[in-house]
Amino acid sequence: KNKITIAIDGFSSTGKSTIAKLLAKKYNYVYVDTGAMYRAVTLFAKQNNYVGEGYLKKEELIKELNSISLSFKFNKDLGFAEMLLNGVNVEKEIRTLEVSQLVSKVAAISEVRKKLVAEQQLMGKERGIVMDGRDIGTVVFPDADLKLFMTASADKRATRRYKELIGRGDKVNFDEILFNVQERDRIDSTRKDSPLVKADDAIEFDNSDMGIQEQFERICSLVDRKL
Numbered sequence: 001k002n003k004i005t006i007a008i009d010g011f012s013s014t015g016k017s018t019i020a021k022l023l024a025k026k027y028n029y030v031y032v033d034t035g036a037m038y039r040a041v042t043l044f045a046k047q048n049n050y051v052g053e054g055y056l057k058k059e060e061l062i063k064e065l066n067s068i069s070l071s072f073k074f075n076k077d078l079g080f081a082e083m084l085l086n087g088v089n090v091e092k093e094i095r096t097l098e099v100s101q102l103v104s105k106v107a108a109i110s111e112v113r114k115k116l117v118a119e120q121q122l123m124g125k126e127r128g129i130v131m132d133g134r135d136i137g138t139v140v141f142p143d144a145d146l147k148l149f150m151t152a153s154a155d156k157r158a159t160r161r162y163k164e165l166i167g168r169g170d171k172v173n174f175d176e177i178l179f180n181v182q183e184r185d186r187i188d189s190t191r192k193d194s195p196l197v198k199a200d201d202a203i204e205f206d207n208s209d210m211g212i213q214e215q216f217e218r219i220c221s222l223v224d225r226k227l
């Protein structure tokens, strides 16, 4: 049976990972959350004081990149893989607002991107993969069989992220989340290396007013046509 590569890009909190996880489950594909990798590098940088509120020690972080080992460990109960940073499960730590506020600066560093893109391309060599991020259809897999580009209004996206963090027991306020979502999109879209843009051949989905299930069904019919 023909296995394909599915690339999902888009703005933050547009439901990319929800769709990606559903696709991986239905088609028995490997799901790779590339945002988790950028978040893990950011957590490493934060733990070593290479990044924090108002500063980024870029050269120092670049020198230490070789001592960062990233891997994914599948969690059967959750149904998806969790992020390991140098062998330690950091799934919880990388999802905090603090990391969200620093990650786009770290992700703009070319040396960081080079390392992670190489690892992502290796993971996708076998096909049968669904990967989400910002540059998957443009840089990581420009030849992906199916490219999706997700958008939604900033307000809807912030609401989703807010509920997610509150549900996890974090103390956050809505305006702070809204600001973070917009600020990350601004930095991600305007950086020099691999900015967030829709690939010419990507299919755009605006899910401001569309439920996940409806969207998932539409995407499945796109996938089925490629198989």
Ligand code: C5P
Pocket (backbone or CB within 6 Å): 012, 013, 034, 035, 036, 038, 039, 103, 104, 105, 107, 108, 132, 133, 134, 135, 136, 184, 185, 188
């Ligand atoms: O997908 P998620 O929101 O977890 O991504 C966190 C951040 O990681 C993004 O805002 C972006 O700065 C960076 N990122 C990236 N390229 C990717 C995936 C994520 O630059 N492929």
